[in-house]
Structure formats: C-alpha cells, structure tokens
Amino acid sequence: MSPISRGFMGRRRAVADPSRVPPGQYLTADFPVLSAGPTPHTPLDEWSFLIDGEVTEPLSWPWGEFVGLPTETVTGDIHCVTKWSKLDTTWKGVSLDTLLGAVETEAEYLTVWSDGGYTTNLALEDVSDGKAWVVYEYGGKPLDPEHGGPARLLVPHLYFWKSAKWVRGLTLTADDQPGFWEGYGYHNHGDPWLEQRYQGD
Amino acid sequence: MAGAALPRRLTWQLASVLELVDETPRCKSIGLEVPGWPGHRAGQHVDVRLTAEDGYQAQRSYSIASGPEDDHLVLTVERLDDGEVSPYLTDELILGDQIELRGPIGGYFIWEESLGGPLALVAGGSGVVPLRAMVRHWAAGARTTEVSLLYSSRTLGDMIYRDELSRPDGGKLSVHLALTRAWPPDWGGHRGRIDQQLLTEAIPQPADSPLIYVCGPTSFVENVAQALVEMGYEPGRIKTERFGATGT
Amino acid sequence: MDALDGNAIAGPLLEHFGSEMTTARGACAHCGATAQIAELRVYMSAPGTVVRCPACGSVVIVLVRIRDALQVDDTRFKPAPG
Numbered sequence: 444m445s446p447i448s449r450g451f452m453g454r455r456r457a458v459a460d461p462s463r464v465p466p467g468q469y470l471t472a473d474f475p476v477l478s479a480g481p482t483p484h485t486p487l488d489e490w491s492f493l494i495d496g497e498v499t500e501p502l503s504w505p506w507g508e509f510v511g512l513p514t515e516t517v518t519g520d521i522h523c524v525t526k527w528s529k530l531d532t533t534w535k536g537v538s539l540d541t542l543l544g545a546v547e548t549e550a551e552y553l554t555v556w557s558d559g560g561y562t563t564n565l566a567l568e569d570v571s572d573g574k575a576w577v578v579y580e581y582g583g584k585p586l587d588p589e590h591g592g593p594a595r596l597l598v599p600h601l602y603f604w605k606s607a608k609w610v611r612g613l614t615l616t617a618d619d620q621p622g623f624w625e626g627y628g629y630h631n632h633g634d635p636w637l638e639q640r641y642q643g644d
Numbered sequence: 645m646a647g648a649a650l651p652r653r654l655t656w657q658l659a660s661v662l663e664l665v666d667e668t669p670r671c672k673s674i675g676l677e678v679p680g681w682p683g684h685r686a687g688q689h690v691d692v693r694l695t696a697e698d699g700y701q702a703q704r705s706y707s708i709a710s711g712p713e714d715d716h717l718v719l720t721v722e723r724l725d726d727g728e729v730s731p732y733l734t735d736e737l738i739l740g741d742q743i744e745l746r747g748p749i750g751g752y753f754i755w756e757e758s759l760g761g762p763l764a765l766v767a768g769g770s771g772v773v774p775l776r777a778m779v780r781h782w783a784a785g786a787r788t789t790e791v792s793l794l795y796s797s798r799t800l801g802d803m804i805y806r807d808e809l810s811r812p813d814g815g816k817l818s819v820h821l822a823l824t825r826a827w828p829p830d831w832g833g834h835r836g837r838i839d840q841q842l843l844t845e846a847i848p849q850p851a852d853s854p855l856i857y858v859c860g861p862t863s864f865v866e867n868v869a870q871a872l873v874e875m876g877y878e879p880g881r882i883k884t885e886r887f888g889a890t891g892t
Numbered sequence: 893m894d895a896l897d898g899n900a901i902a903g904p905l906l907e908h909f910g911s912e913m914t915t916a917r918g919a920c921a922h923c924g925a926t927a928q929i930a931e932l933r934v935y936m937s938a939p940g941t942v943v944r945c946p947a948c949g950s951v952v953i954v955l956v957r958i959r960d961a962l963q964v965d966d967t968r969f970k971p972a973p974g
Contacts (some may be wrong), residue, residue: 448694454728479937624939628958654906691903749902751912751931862894886897
C-alpha cells in the first residue's frame with residue numbers, strides 16, 4: 444500500500460450508521476458533479492421521453508404531459524462507484540412502473556439513453572415495483588442541468604452510473620446489452636451491496 | 645498512437661516538504677525535496693497522491709511553480725473551498741511531511757528558450773503558476789527573448805508572486821495586471837476582464853507572430869483563445885492549458 | 893462542469909504508453925478533424941475519463957481504471973502525421 448499521508452482524511456465524514464453504507468464506500472455531504480460530456484440544454488418544448496424497442500407500440504410523452512403524470516417523492520441513498528455515498532437524498536418524478544405500465548412488452552432488459560449519447564443497461568426487474576423513477580426535482584427544486592436536469596433516471600439500489608443524467612428514453616431489449624461504461628468493463632448489474640463494480644465481480 | 649519518445653517510467657516517489665510560503669490567503673507555495681529528481685521543463689506538472697490510514701486515496705495534478713534552474717521543486721497550490729486535496733496541502737502539511745508525487749509530466753504546454761518568441765503569457769487566477777515557471781526559466785537564461793505577461797486575478801489579495809513579477813529587469817519582461825472583481829481606488833492596472841483592447845496593449849501584435857500560452861479556468865482560457873483568434877493570431881502559435889473551474 | 897484538455901490526462905497516458913503523448917496528433921474517427929491530444933476536451937466522469945473531439949464533440953478516447961489496471965481505448969482517435 445502507498446505510504447500514508449499524515450492526517451489526511453479527504454472529504455469524508457465518520458460513518459454514522461454502517462448499515463446504510465455499502466462495502467468500500469465513504470460518506471459525503473457534497474454532491475460531486477462528474478460528467479462524460481458537456482451539459483446538454485434541450486429546450487423543454489423539444490424534450491420528450493420515448494419508450495421503444497421490443498414493445499407492441501412505441502410511446503412518447505412531451506414535457507407538458509410528462510410532468511402531468513402521477514408523481515412520487517422519493518427519498519433514498521445514492522452510491523457512486525467512485526466510492527462516495529450520499530444519504531437521504533430527495534427527489535420527485537415519475538415511477539418507471541407508471542411509464543412501463545403504459546406499454547406492452549415481453550422483453551426482460553432495457554437500454555436507457557440520454558442527450559449526448561450516454562447509455563446504460565438494466566434488467567426490467569431492476570426498474571419495476573418501486574425501484575426506479577425518471578426524476579425532475581432534487582431537494583425540492585427543479586433538477587439542475589449539472590445534475591442531469593431537466594430529467595434523469597434514478598435507480599438508487601444500483602451504483603449511480605446507472606442513474607443516467609439527461610435521460611430521454613429507454614429501449615426494451617430481449618437480451619442484456621452493455622451500455623457505455625458496461626462496455627468498458629463496469630458491471631452489467633451494479634449492486635453496491637455486493638460490490639458489483641466491474642465485470643466479474 | 646505514437647508520441648514523443650521520453651524513455652522513462654512514470655513512478656510514484658516520496659517528496660519531503662522543505663519550505664512552506666504563504667503567497668496569498670488562499671495560496672501556498674510548497675518547496676519539496678525529491679530524491680533523484682530528473683529536472684523539468686517550464687510548464688510541466690506533477691501528480692500528487694494522498695493516502696488515508698484506511699487506504700482511501702485522492703490524486704490531483706499541480707503545475708510546477710519553480711523554474712528548471714531553481715534549487716528545488718516548488719508547487720503553488722490554491723486552496724479550493726470544496727477541495728479534497730488542496731485544503732490538506734495548504735492547511736495540514738508541515739515541514740518534514742512527505743507526499744507522494746510523480747512527474748514531471750507534460751510535453752505540450754512547455755516553453756524553453758530554444759522555442760523562441762516573442763513570448764506572450766496570459767494567466768487567469770492560479771493559471772499563473774506554470775507561466776511563472778516559464779518566466780523564471782527565461783530570467784535564468786540569456787534573456788534574449790521578449791516576454792509579455794498578462795495576469796488576470798479577482799482581487800489584489802488573490803494575486804500570486806506580485807513582488808517577484810514587478811521587479812525591474814532591464815525592460816525585456818513586460819507585465820500587465822488586470823483585476824476583475826475589486827480594485828483599490830488608485831489601481832493603475834486594468835479593471836475588469838481581459839478584452840481585445842487590453843490584449844492589444846499587453847502582447848505583441850499578430851504580425852510579430854508571438855508564441856502565446858494561455859492558462860487558467862476553462863471559461864477564461866476559451867474566452868481569451870477566441871479573442872486571440874478573432875484578432876488574427878495564428879491558432880497554431882496559441883497553446884492552452886485548462887484548470888478545473890475556479891473564478892478569476 | 894467545464895471540460896479540461898488533454899494536458900489533464902498527460903500522466904495516465906504517459907503511464908500507459910510509456911512516452912509523452914500530449915503532442916501526439918490524431919484525427920477524430922467521426923468528423924476527421926485533427927488535433928494534438930492536448931487540444932482534446934477531457935471530461936472526468938465517475939467511472940472513467942471521456943475525451944472528445946474539440947470540433948464535433950464525439951468521443952475519441954476513453955480511459956478507465958478497472959481493478960487498478962489502466963485501460964485506454966483510442967480506437968476512435970486515428971494517428972495522424974504530427
């Protein structure tokens with residue numbers, strides 16, 4: 444191991460309740476901004492959320508309709524693969540159960556895609572039954588573009604790279620197809636409690 | 645891809661803190677002894693890595709502030725309020741502490757006498773650090789190249805190396821200073837952000853084909869580079885280095 | 893969050909290729925624009941580092957560190973005479 448830097452702690456704080464923090468993670472009070480590209484700025488009158496792929500009929504909602512869908516307030520912990528965890532974050536948005544409930548599919552996987560070209564893959568069961576949302580508010584305010592606004596995916600039970608910023612739609616697929624980071628060796632599933640950071644974990 | 649051959653491995657090594665100098669309330673210069681240091685070129689940087697007792701690590705890059713001819717390696721670090729590494733370096737380090745670093749790194753954003761001039765250096769905030777190394781390299785040599793430095797800072801209190809940069813040197817180094825947020829009532833330098841008019845005053849005209857280095861926060865670098873291109877400077881003679889976002 | 897430039901990945905590239913890379917010139921596989929690595933736009937993302945063409949914004953280089961092994965995908969940055 445590298446030599447220890449006397450007195451160095453970093454941004455972390457003591458773990459208040461270890462059962463809230465997955466293995467290998469550290470708590471932070473910040474909300475670091477880490478992006479794979481420039482912040483997109485899609486005007487709301489051009490924004491839509493599309494579900495396509497292995498569905499009988501693709502479906503899309505423009506912004507005005509989207510924010511009129513039943514919404515939920517979600518409080519959850521988020522865990523980034525770079526080892527920081529943030530507890531008790533609050534969001535508001537539309538459940539994937541609501542969105543997927545409007546289409547018919549036999550597919551078991553989906554690829555989520557975003558403005559700017561980012562993709563990530565998920566199993567249908569990981570976004571069903573109250574596990575995932577498309578959120579447009581954070582901490583009671585409209586979601587900042589830096590943090591993925593106008594809307595991002597939120598899947599708190601998986602590593603946060605799965606919670607795609609600037610989300611614009613999802614494509615249902617028969618097979619699990621690796622998204623951007625998964626294609627480079629990150630785990631297809633990404634459960635922080637099993638420390639599934641990389642393929643093979 | 646093929647690159648310029650510098651046959652040497654980049655390895656982490658331990659450096660000892662020799663000297664700590666408060667440059668401004670937020671900036672500290674850290675003098676380091678690095679065993680076997682191979683020397684460096686002005687404009688290069690080092691990577692610094694810190695390790696906590698539980699193994700947690702954080703790593704950042706810092707431009708080398710010392711010139712290649714100086715006695716020892718110096719880094720000048722600005723304390724970022726939400727930083728993870730910089731507050732440790734500026735607030736915790738004491739003489740004799742050791743930190744891991746590797747370097748020197750960089751082959752693009754470097755200047756040495758052989759590259760010629762006239763040389764124009766445009767700095768925003770902590771972007772002055774690698775340019776100061778270039779000025780020190782120039783000062784240690786024959787000083788045949790004409791050098792202009794244009795340095796933009798938020799306030800006078802944020803300006804690093806002010807005394808050093810205002811020492812008279814025989815006329816070949818011209819220094820223009822700009823304050824963007826606040827200035828003393830008798831401030832004789834430029835007030836406000838760098839604009840084309842100030843660039844015209846401060847650096848050689850396009851016809852003289854200066855070699856220009858621009859360093860600072862991304863938005864500063866892009867604004868200046870765009871202005872230079874609009875003014876007719878050759879893009880191929882403009883070199884840029886962007887730092888993570890801080891204000892100027 | 894603002895992009896950095898290729899100077900910010902000089903260390904990892906030196907580590908990976910064994911030689912100084914920031915002056916290496918290449919062409920974007922998407923739009924053909926050429927640039928030195930120092931001129932590319934660098935985004936430090938959570939799982940890795942994404943490097944984009946300054947002309948068209950397409951991804952040209954990706955760096956990831958998986959289990960302490962650095963991997964560099966430069967397949968979309970074609971070598972060009974420098």
